[in-house]
Amino acid sequence: MAAAFQQQIFALDARFNAYRAPNNPNFKQVSVVKFANNDRSKLCCGSDDGTVSICDVTATPPRVSFILDGHTKPVTGGSSILGGRVLSIACESSGRMFWAANDKGVIVSYRMDSAGGGLSKLRRCIVGGAVTCLSWSPWLARHPALLVSAADNSLYLFRIIDREGNLQLKKRFEVLHTQHSVKSTFCPIMSFRRGVCVVSGSEDSCVYFLDIEGHAEHPVVNKLQGHASPVIGVSFSYDESLLATSDVTGLVIIWRRS
Known part of the structure; x- marks a missing residue:
């Protein structure tokens, strides 16, 4: 303060x-x-x-x-906690660091002390809408990455650039998302020869596959149409042979890879 x-x-x-x-x-x-x-x-x-x-x-x-001294106007409030409603959490593979995000668009990294169980707040990043999903990947262009679904019609891809969980924006994709708790995920198997894909639900009732290493002008490599309502849940089987998607009406579709 x-x-x-x-x-x-x-x-x-x-x-x-x-x-x-x-x-x-x-x-x-x-x-x-x-x-x-x-x-x-x-x-x-x-x-x-x-x-x-x-x-x-x-x-x-x-x-x-x-x-x-970053403010240009009077400082009238402040807090050392995340605040808002925490909507999503993602953890790295070791379990020592995780990211939590809220309905205000604030993403905060934390480190957990494995010996005493203490929690340290590290770095903070803000996006333009409520964060409804965080997904972590261990390796993307030699950096771990965080995929962020935000209710400002955005799917953000961040590089994790240091041991304190600092986020650096790599790409932003347009996904229809303003009202519902839309989820996204990395594809479990990443082949850099065939492209690196993520999958996201959308409020236009479609499921999108986006190539995050390809051309920014045409990132969509596949679109699944089977739902009649906003798609909010997406999940792969470990071997990518099956994809489960769900919508706001409770319909779940299992897609088999051909």
Whole structure:
């Protein structure tokens, strides 16, 4: 939270002795303060100068740990949690890192401590609509990848570029998706000689196969038509011989690979 103002922030330690929080370099109004959810030493301060200060209020003396200055207008709110309704989760193969996404279009990476079970929030990415599906793949052009179905008529393909789960947009595909919980998935068997495909449901009642390594102008390599309602569920058998799809009326179709 942003840098504090001239009147300074006051806090109370465990012995209820009042002390002054650290002097801040800016002199604008601080509109919001918020403690971290699992760490009483960390206080976030949002300022009208557009900065966010993270303060260590239990240090002697208290200090500003770091300042975030990406905002151009007053900071009036903030939170250290994902917020919204979590709609989808994807986990890497080791189980130590996962991504959670909500109905606000926010995707956050987390790391789990296998020894103590602690959870660390890492990186954040925002897309233009509610995220209804996340799918992880271990290898795509030498990087693991995350496939994201978002309710802004988009299917996003992100590269995972580091050990903190940072996402870098590789491609975006148009898929009719604004209202329902449309799902997508990587094809289990990736052949770079024949193309790398993903499959997505759609609110136009079709199932789309898209080549994510081919030409961006014509990504659709196959379209299955059998549903009469928005298709929301897609799932492959491990050997890609069968594909199951479901729609909003409860109809499930099993497609056999010819």
